[in-house]
Amino acid sequence: MNDQDLKLKIKRIAVEHFNTHGYHGTTIRNIANEVGCSLPMVYYYYKSKKDLFHEIIKKDYFDMLGRESRRLKAVGIIDFYTEFLLNVMNMSDYDKKVYRLGIKVYLSFDGDEELLRIMEEWEASIVFRHYTLILPHLKDSVHAEAKVRVLIHLIENIIERMIVKNQYVSEKEIREELSIIMG
Amino acid sequence: MNDQDLKLKIKRIAVEHFNTHGYHGTTIRNIANEVGCSLPMVYYYYKSKKDLFHEIIKKDYFDMLGRESRRLKAVGIIDFYTEFLLNVMNMSDYDKKVYRLGIKVYLSFDGDEELLRIMEEWEASIVFRHYTLILPHLKDSVHAEAKVRVLIHLIENIIERMIVKNQYVSEKEIREELSIIMG
């Protein structure tokens, strides 16, 4: 098998196992078994179990977040977020699993302090970006700031339904729910 | 030490460990160490690690949910949910940890299939209950059902912030956010 093929396959299976059983519930032996290679091959490509987990979050998770956020192009704010959320739902299965893993770490349900810190930095910058995006569309509103907050929470909730609970959310549903807040 | 004292102390420490390190990351030895008793004492009171975890979720978690939902008394729908959410935030630390553990299981981030199934049954009944509570207050609205959905999602999101991320959410904030949806 090609060098990068096996390395990638190991990571893909690892993502699946970390997702299903958590960091501590995942074993290198189980990963190797499912990949179909011997146990030390995992160590040939990844320094340690922790290293493998960190590479998934630090590289793949943040790559995916960056890729998604770069896609935003629509002008109307409801179109904008509808497109954003539909993009999330149409991500590849692998990206969805990585996203799920990231959410798990973000909620302190898995991973370690180091990863959590990195994520909270990203989160803060993203919340700020949402504010600057949404606020201009709400100039005349009395509860502008609260509306932004509710909108962010709704977006978080929809992403969680899509990624964590793996539910299908229709475009109609998304638009309807966004409209209730944006008026 | 009194019989029930130690049994309770073990469970309390267990909740803390399961919360911080997950099911697989928690060890009976660590629990016993922190409790200050010997390892087999845990087995004296609980059949197994799984049994201990299941007792926490099946008993304490659902007891807590029942207790909270029985408290709802206010008549106005915004008062109603504000009180409900404030109750959640004012729960004891132990109950909050149990709640957090439950959310973890509900999101399939921990626990097993059996517990997940039990939770999904409860969740379905609760969503239905929210519908019957909220809908009468929205008769004239065009997007009544969507509004109920958004409201439920907002409530879920606020609970998650309080319980999972351990954030303080003020009554003003809660009322403001609920009002944006209820008009």
Next chain:
DNA sequence: TAGTATACCTAACGTACGTTAAATAAAAAG
């Protein structure tokens, strides 16, 4: 006070984990 039940301990069993040493097979380079 003798006997029984309760609360608790030390020590260990078997298993499975993360990790590594050491060897081999395959491929590339010279």
Next chain:
DNA sequence: CTTTTTATTTAACGTACGTTAGGTATACTA
């Protein structure tokens, strides 16, 4: 064709886990 590098394996090390056997105090009971 030999040498070196890369890809892969088997086997094992040490550690830590869940769990249990078998014992000892303490407290209740008759």
